Amino acid sequence: MLIKMIPELGHFALIIALLMAVVQTIMPLAGATTRRPLWMAYGHPMAVGQFLFIALAYLCLTTSYAVDDFSVANVANNSNSLLPWYYKLSAVWGNHEGSVLLWSLMLAGWGYAASRFSAGLPRDMIARVQGIMGFISVGFLLFILLTSNPFARLLPNVPHDGADLNPLLQDVGLIVHPPMLYMGYVGFSVVFAFAIAALLGGRLDAAWTRWARPWTNIAWAFLTVGIALGSWWAYYELGWGGWWFWDPVENASLLPWLTGTALIHSLAVTEKRGSFKSWTVLLAIFTFSLSLMGTFLVRSGVLTSVHAFANDPSRGLFILVLLAITVTLSLGIFALRAPRVSHHVSFSWLSRDALLLVNNILLVIMTVTILLGTLYPLILDSLGLGKISVGPPYFNALFVPLTVIMCIFMGLGPVARWKRMAPREVIGKLWLAGGAALTLGVVLPLIYRGEWNLWASLGIVAALWIVLPMMRDLVDKTRHGTTRLAGLRKLSLAYWGMVLGHLGIAVTIVGVAVVSNYASERTVRMAPGTTVEIAGYRFTMNELVSRRGANFIADTAVLDVHNIDSGRHFQMRPEKRFYLATGMPMTQVALRPGLLRDLYVAMGEDLKDGSWAMRIQYKPFVRWLWLGGLLMALGGVLAIIDKRYRRTQAAGHAQPASRQHIEAQEVTP
């Protein structure tokens, strides 16, 4: 009996969570304004309770999936009794309702974490952060309960079996990509809450940047991994071998990443030098707003893509209103409360401050251009001015040159000093690295391929220009220790985080430059016995077989691959699957991954005369794209572990003398 009531239990749990979120919004915010500790004390228990009840609701939905309760519409539409258990569990977020529930669960989780690990903060600051997190949560829980109830039943006509999960989603990518991406999206809510709380409380000092930095880094690290996983998934799942399509949905995730990256850098300036304060707060607001906008684009059905499950206009409208409220309220608070007497910290043109300013400007320009290209067709369409699409050439034409300019400054940034630096010192530090980057950039493609390619060279020069000055700096920094090793140990984890982050960008750039310029692809007609040669590999189709999987039947091509140089042999088995429940065909790619190259074979279509159209690709250095993403995320995590932040949390706002000096200069109304 109880087991039959699980969906209702989940529904009730959501309603209780909503009520708790309402209390969490009102009491701490009111308490902080009227200075009542008892009211403020509501915040933490409500954050805990809200998290527990949303987790309970989530567990209920997952249970319904696990036990194949097809009386729940969500389960019936997105699962099937034949679906393997791990896809049943991840099918929960493979649809609109479930993914919004996951969003809310993560929001509550972040809210709980922010509340739990902020023991050292001033009480009113914690209360305000809790209140703002509660406010966002109210919005999303209302959204679920009013427009997207995952527990809606199909009674009394319960289907015998479910309609099955979209075959494109039946992949390990579904298990890892959405949770990571959401953790990133939602994680920026914490920084946002800190920024608004600081504005409300007039505490926009160096201390808040120290609290905000670890949260920014961790959210950014999750988002980085999420985007990298999404790119990797699209690469092998869609069967084209592309890794970035400038699809609006991809852009939606890249936008908060770009402003998030800018935020990380501007937080550094605000913490160390006390400048850029208002700008940092503004970036925090923009980053979270862009996360919300991404959710709107993906969840509203204005786009047609694998990601867009919903096409109920009321849902889109709801998120749009939520987005409008968030942006208007937060910009309003910013306009009223941002420091009016701005605090001038002068710096010269050749200083880390100036370079980070350039970094921020470039990242914002990138964000604006991508935003424009993404929204332009939607705006024209909604105004009835015609259906256009903005293709990848637009994005490449802007993003590539901007990235190159960014790389030039990235080489300088890590070695530059705060405040000012003599040009001679910069040249002295960099001439060797610059020369080496140029030479190697020109020579390496020649050695690698025997033919020179401008773009590949440019990419390698840019990557080396980022890495080599950092190496030089490492050598300089360890020179004075008793031994090099001791010198290396003295460097802070935050510094290593920066090094890894920049190294990650360089690795990704090498990947992009090489795979874009040296990849080869052939689309051919193949029958058993046909041989095709590509980039030093000989592919021979051996036979065509059929096999039956758990919930599909498949035509499998067995290809013998022969590496002409090394003489090694191996087999590749691409498949064309036909999923029984949905009747949908799906291409299962055969991959031979490697650090220096991927081999990629996809079955196209049955040409009915015993032959198949096949797409065979050679993708050099494609793994470097995602490897770079992982390095960046690892850098973000390392920077959080730095003991500087733990000390701050333990000791509260007790700051070293030098910080107090800066704080004393802040005048916040």
Added chain:
Amino acid sequence: MTPKRRQKLLVILGCLVLAGLAVGLTLYALRANINLFFSPVQIAQGDAPVERTIRAGGMVKEGSVIRDPQSLDVEFQITDYVDELAVAYSGILPDLFREGQGVVVIGKLLANGQFMADKVLARHDENYMPPEVAQALEEAGYSAADYQAKAAEVGQRLEL
């Protein structure tokens, strides 16, 4: 000018130059890379530009798909049940490409009226007509009733 003022001026000038550069590049790139959408009706009326990358869409006409037996060249017609458009393509068609189903093709219209597609996207829609095409038909003065029954009939017959 005090050094502080000069610095400020430089900041502002730098921002202006960068912003100007960005706006210029953006507008140039946008203008060169916008792909307009046309339905077979509009193309038959001569609305679509020749030799420029555009998008076109409709339903794959029943019995019109012809594969070259040697290569991967394929020809087919797309229809909005008012007019038709002949499309030539070389390569792998998407998994969901089928006669009686919606597609969107990206490519260039040749002077002889044939469409050379660089990309073919399957556009499955339960209303049997890609939304872009439905809208284009509406603008050309055809109501949904004119084609929907026919499209549904063909779609259902081919699905069985």
